[in-house]
Amino acid sequence: MEKGEILISTEEARRVEFVISYNGADISASLKDFLLDASYTDASGQLDDLQITLEDSRGLWQNDWMPAEGDTIEAAIKTMNWNASNEMATLDLGTFEVDGIDFSGPPDIIRIKAISLPIGTTVRREKRSKAWEKVKLTTIAADIAAKAGLTLLFEGKHNQVYDRIEQTEQSDLAFLQDIAVKEGLALKISGGSLILFDESEYEAAPTSLDIRRGKDISSYSFSWSTSDAAYTSCKVVYHDAKKGINIQATFTPPNAPEAGPVLIVNESVDSQAEALRLAEKKLREENKNYGKGSLSMPGNTNLATGLTVNVVGWGRFDGKYIIENAKHSLGSGGYKTDIEIRKVLGW
Structure with a gap:
């Protein structure tokens, strides 16, 4: 097949394209007659996920063109004149393998689901x-x-x-x-x-952009809960029976309240230095979800999991956040990006 591109936007000056190779062949041009929408989810602690929804009134995708388990997909999102004239940007979504098909109707619709982990591997299920x-x-x-x-x-x-x-x-x-x-x-x-x-380390990196209230934000939500920042410090206590010694260390972050509950951890450690490191990690895991947020905005190829952003214009919710989940979606409504964020701890 000849290389082609799918135009999601009808505006000549501002365009976005979904480019896809299937088992090594670029099918972008052919796919445009069937494509309803596509979404890519990039999330910490999870597999990257790609979903492609196709119109199938002719029954092609449920018969001869039906994808097979393990077929490979390489995909990218390309924008032209998106934020400025003569600007071009590409978000490489990576390589995926097909792991499922949903079929529904009427009208007949096929949804191809693919993940970033090779299907034949046993590391996820066994x-x-x-x-x-x-x-x-x-x-x-x-x-x-x-x-x-x-x-x-x-x-x-x-x-x-x-x-x-x-x-x-x-x-x-x-x-x-x-x-x-x-x-x-x-x-x-x-x-x-x-x-x-x-x-x-990712939290300490410079912010990738400012996200301002009233500037191209279609929806937002923020929350904080003291139960997600309950501990002022963490103390690790361990008795090494073989060596006949007690090992303990306490980690208290900068600017912690003077009074409050202490997280007590009893886990095996070999030294006080290791106990102190474990205390910091345990306290971080317990307290890191204090401030959360979600934002929907026009598509942005620069937004990805692990990047930090500066939130401005929401009062107490303002500050530096790290992206935990970024979803890029293309369809009849154009190109949009949804992100889930949490406030950085600062230590």
Whole structure:
């Protein structure tokens, strides 16, 4: 098939295109006669997700053109003159494999669902038990990534070494996700990579843009809850029976209230330094969801999970936030981006 593009906007000066290759062949031009909408979801702790909805009054997609499990899709969103004249931008959505089909009617509609994890891998569904000894976090992650046909990308300050850690009747991904949470890391699978990144480092990065009230925001919501910031500090206490010693450390963040409940954690640690690091990670996990928000706006190819934004014009809700979920949607209503954000802790 010849390379083509799907025009979502009818305005000549401002356009957005959905470009797609299916099993290596660019079908963008052919797909435009059937495309109703498409959406891409990029979320921390989850697989990237692509959904394509097609009109099928001729019955082609439910017969000869029916996608098969494991078919590969490469997709991108391209904008032209979107924010300025002669400006072009591309959001590469990555590579996906088809893992499901929904069919409904009338009228006949097919929805193709695809994810960023190879379908044939067992790391998501198969539960198993294994004991890991004298092993680094990156060794565990690299082993799981290789089994899934992925490349490991580790962006953390500390590569924890475990004397012994047990995986008990868990899938590899669930096991790795549990470790990531304990270590204060976020896990993503995107673009052929298994990514582990330190959320505190991402939170400290400069903001990618200002989001201002009254400027191209179609809807918004914000919330905060003291129950999501209940602890003023965290104390780790552990008795090492083999060495006959007690290890403890307390982490109190900057600007913490002088009085309030203390989170007590009793987990195995090898040193006071490790106890202090664990205390910080545990307190971060307990308190990080204090301020949340969601925003819908015209499509923006620069918005992605892990980036920070500055929210302006909503009073007490103003401040620096990190994007936890970014959904890019194209359809009859044009191109829009919805994001879910949480306020950064600042430490």
